[in-house]
Amino acid sequence: MRIMGLDVGDKTIGIAISDLSGTIAQGLTTIKRSSNKKDFERIKQIINEYEVGMIIVGLPKNLNGTLGPQGQKVVRFVEHLKEAINIPIILWDERLTTVEAERVLIEKADISRAKRKEVIDKLAAVLILQNYLDSQKNK
Template sequence: MTAPSETPSTFPPAGRLLGIDYGTKRVGVAIATPDRTIASPLEIYQRRNEQLDARYFKTVIEDYRPCGIVVGLPVHVSGAEGESAQGARRYGKWLGELSGLPVEFWDERYTSSVAEDYLLGADMTRQQRKKRIDMVAAQIMLQSYLNFHRPPASLTELAADVDADDETSEEE
């Protein structure tokens, strides 16, 4: 799962991000911690109509106060965009206009497969997996985005972590 482009982030340097796994019937929603280290599944929204969809997302944005939205882009294995990707781009544009927040798109290849494997490992029934897969896919996509944009640890920080681990081992 890599960035669809190498453009730098348009989001402010800190604050929550909302992750969206777009679908024509359901939308998986995930939220990042304010420090952008962890993405968590939030819920699955059953799409109804534009007015009710707008009300739902306005409420989520009011409740969680994200500073940006990351929309999963379902590109083909080759990286080419098809009809689904165009639908996700239209939906992302609509969310940006609705919320006034910046929107970025992120490659979501294989997120549903990874989510399915994760939920299979949790020993859930098919019906339980179906209820959760979109929000887990949104979480996986958003976590991929966060990991890619996390600044690399400095060598000093890495050395301090190793020293702390060594001291802990000696005490045991």
């Protein structure tokens, strides 16, 4: 079973997908947000195409563990997504994931600011999903 990782933002949704064994996450695409209906249709297409059995959605929390405005938006997004699809969806703490993604792109990949904007959400989705996959190996 493949697992999908989502990094949900106001303008884009980064999408990652696991391999069949649920060991390695890889970036798939970034959706430019338009409406929940269209976003959910695209997510459903990917679910069907890759035979996804579960979705991990990054939940942005403040450093003290509370939910800020963006975290609340993600919770609402997931509530609506659960109405549109019928596979398990797990919210996963993504504190500092986007910061880490940007650091990787700057330090390791030496990518320009313009290029970083294109791939940062997809890389954040990879980090969210990989963190989840790694946590499951230890269980």
